[in-house]
Amino acid sequence: MSFKKSILLLIVSLLAGSTLAQQNEPPKKEFRATWMATVINLDWPASGNLPVRFQKESLTDRLDDLKAAGINTLYFQIRTEGDALYDSDTEPWSKYLTGEEGVAPDPYWDPLEFVIEEAHKRGMELHAWLNPYRAMRTIPDDFSQKIFNNENIDESLKPILGRYYDANSKNKLPGTTARDSLHVANKHPEWLFVMNDKIAIMNPGLPEVMEYNVKVVMDVVNRYDVDGIHFDDYFYPYPPNHMGSSNKNEALDDSTFAQYPRGFDDKDDWRRNNIDLFVEMLHDSIQVVKPWVKFGISPFGIWKSGIPQGTSGMDAYSVIYGDGIAWLEQRTIDYITPQLYWAFTRFGTAQDYGKLADWWAEQAVANDRHIYPGHGLYRSSSSTFSNTLFDADEIPRQIRHNRNNENISGSVFFRSSNITTYSSKGFADSLKTNFYKYAALQPTMAWKDTTAPNSPQNLVVNRDSEKEYVFELSWDKPEVDMQTKASATGHVDTLIKYAVYRVDAGSSPNTVEEMESPYNLVAVTGETSYTDIAPPSEESHWYFVTAVSRNNVESEPTAAAEGGIVVSNEEVEETPEQISLSQNYPNPFNPVTRITFDLPNSGFTTLKVFDMLGRQVTELVSRNMTAGEHTVNFDASELSSGIYIYQLNMGDVSLTRKMTLIK
Template identity: 30%
Template sequence: MKKHLFLGLLSLGLLTSSCSLLDKVGLNGKNKYQKREMRGVWLPTIYRNDYMGLSRAEGQKVLKERIALLKSLNCNVVLFQVRAEGDAFYRSQTEPWSKYFTGEQGKSPIEDWDPLAFVIGECHKNGMELHAWINPYRGAANALAPRSSEHLSSKHPDWFVTYNKQLILDPGNPKGRTHLLRVAKEIVDGYDIDALHLDDYFYPYPAEGLDFPDSVSFREYGIPFGYTEETKGDWRRKNVNSFIRDLHDVIAYSKPWVRLGISPFGIYRNKASHPSGSQTKGLQNYDDLYADVLLWAKKGWVDYIAPQIYWNIGHPTADHLELAFWWNKALKKKKTQFFIGQDIKRTMDGNQLDDKMKLSQELSQGNIYWPADELVRNYKGIDEQLKNNYQPYPALLPEWQGILGKSPKPRPVDDAWFSTDDNNAVSLQWSHSDIEGPDQARFFALYIFPDGVKPSIKKVEYLKSISNDSSYELGNLAHGRYTILITAINRFWRESKPFSISIDI
């Protein structure tokens, strides 16, 4: 495979010798275990019947088990799809319950419970972030499917258009944009989420021979402002840009510690369309989906971008290696963080996990895996490979800055002590006092060092736990002396100075 990789790189003009580039990106080296790394997983709900008709206990059991699995693989972010078709996997005053939750859109659950609230609690308990994933413009994947009377399309059918058998909220109608901002504010204000997440669906993927039917909104909101048929693409991009800008502002004014993340389609522009584009030949964000992703990063409207670079290395239309380098260069000087969206099935089928993980370590700040389903079914042994070879230890997320700039570190832990139960099991407990606010401790990290190892929080292999709990069961440690370091972590993932305590077992 390395031979094929080399030939593909050579054909793209990306190297002059195999050793120079492969060494540069670490493909010939050992894995570099990261202390800070995004290890996110998309947990989709659309087209799934996993939760339909389940009781509260049954539904919570499914979600709890899946989060526990992701935690066992040392993943640290769950991107939970809570609005797939103008519906809700949460208790909403603006959207009907999702049919993928209750079996019928708008129907209340069998027992009163809130999946989003439950997942948030489970994630935070396990030291993981929860990013609420919404699809803004898709009203229905099947325009002919029955919809609730509470669905926005039932109340305002003129805000929607049908395209390629889908029902789409017209991005050119500012009334629809106002509704989307109301939805976002409801989620941000009502739930302790860590980020709001959007994927690649803006203007819909173009279908051959079909023009997007936005002539009505264009006549009303485009032509009066000087746009013509020749500049209609600019108008469409303006519509999406305005939504992203306003969404950023809604979040910033409500809870400035909540991030906005986007996982766009993997190609921004092809070089054939613009000299700055990538050496690819596929569909384009800028020209086809009207998503000017780099503008959003330049303006500081988005906190992270995770392009869906789902193709394999050497793909003739969209080479994973070419795109990883391209996005790295495009986002290098931006405050926006860069993660890589990885397709598990394609990667495992192509036997490219090792190369992609090493490439990601060199060029990005982590990965988001698509989808959680493949980890649940352990497709081709992906779970063991991640746990044993790439994510053997927990990881903090990369530090990030909100609109107010760099956050101060949280206060260190005040005190710690050991206690023993009736079965002689030893646990460590600690106390921490802090002021209220986003800079306060959200999680605690715990490092355990055997005698003879110099304690340092830089040594990732001794990081044992990240959670929101102020206690830790020491378990079956071998006899000997240990030094334990405890740190506090705030919402911006800044880590306090360590508190040190030792124990003889």
């Protein structure tokens, strides 16, 4: 081979290696979010009748677990069906919080206020997640009589509701509860549609419903320091209770369409515009009051069947009338999170994650908005009762796909319990040790305030006198220019978080240059102190800190402060002499319990749960584990009361114990 060819091959090899390194480099700014569902107590709280202190402890524990996994944003559900998991004068306290709708927590606390404060301490964003239209997941036995006798009710509803109204009947619909006097079903029954005798939604075509929902959301924006407002994909109802599921349903909004046509001749176009108009009204209201608050929606993952080419199935545009492209084109949202709960496919299946993610990304970027796709993490959990479970590598592959598309700015996982509680095939470990090993700020939105904050002051680094690898950092808050941060209505955004950097160097580093590397960012925190456990290094550890605005714009860094050289940070821990499996705690339990076990050696370990008939219920652990003590949470929310067996297996050793679930 000639010298010139050798040099050319070397250059190509170096360029390829550089490109590969850039692709594999973790992003310094990435949206890493999860949904925490409160409806029917899916994620939190475990039940509505737990003591307040347990609810608080559970919430902070889950925030700690999410933070440890690298999650930097939480969608926290505060309105599930015309109720409130926060202190509202407009809607009743949720039964999912207190066990009975309309009953305040005792002792009193406000979960939204609490979770905002706790999230901000951890440097996380908190987006309040509300369902805008759903009024009742199931119909109470007395609701039909109230709505049927209301003189303001649309006449087209009465034939549908007639069979509900039976004053002599003592039969109650299963799983229903009476609605509180503050609930919209009692305050404004004339606003509601009853779909196939199953569910009730607020009529999206009524101007008073639009105004009411804007009022509800803006009450949250005005009174709470939320970072964002988030809507899920429930607009008009999903099948089987959608508008087109029966002639009766299709006719429910005939009179509303006739009264408020707004120039539309086609009712489907009008229905989509009802949603668009409400989204626009809310967006404009947020911009006036607190323009720094982000507004995002997570629509169903298929916009229109056949788009992109080869995609088919139910679509949001024609079935539930959610037009995500309209919101992007009108720029009435800041981000979109299409729910792409499908896998990559090899043979041209009708729904393909990669194809849909790339198509949505093109639409978002073309309209200068962010996209953070929603991942169906629940489909990779052994706790999910489904015939369509993902392979273990499916979600990791989707994250890698997102990172390789420069138009995609992050990921959102449904749902939080699949990170903090369910096994999900070791996904939380993958986040901690791989994808989210390094901290990340959320992406900056170019259309919001990009003013950099002032720098923190007086950075001090102290070394632990006994543990030479532990460094205690502290600093002072920067001054905030109140005048430039005030909104048109007088609200002031004073929220600042901090990015903590560590660089190993023989002399004081160039902090501005070192800020660019994601590997130097060791933590994001909302507090003015941080404890770092530094790895061994032949060079000295240097630290510096930046202040970060609500829109994730960084200040100039502080001067670097030297911590010193770490020779070793290995702690001496006692390794158990033999494998052991402890009794779960609490026991009996409902619905979550903790299982602790000791491993004398590293190796492949499984922890499985069986019912009394010997059928496997779930697999909590199935991976290589290190020697030492381990604790795993078991959530039995979806199981019936009874005795269950949990079995620990490692090598030739198998240990079992009994536990009791009482609901």
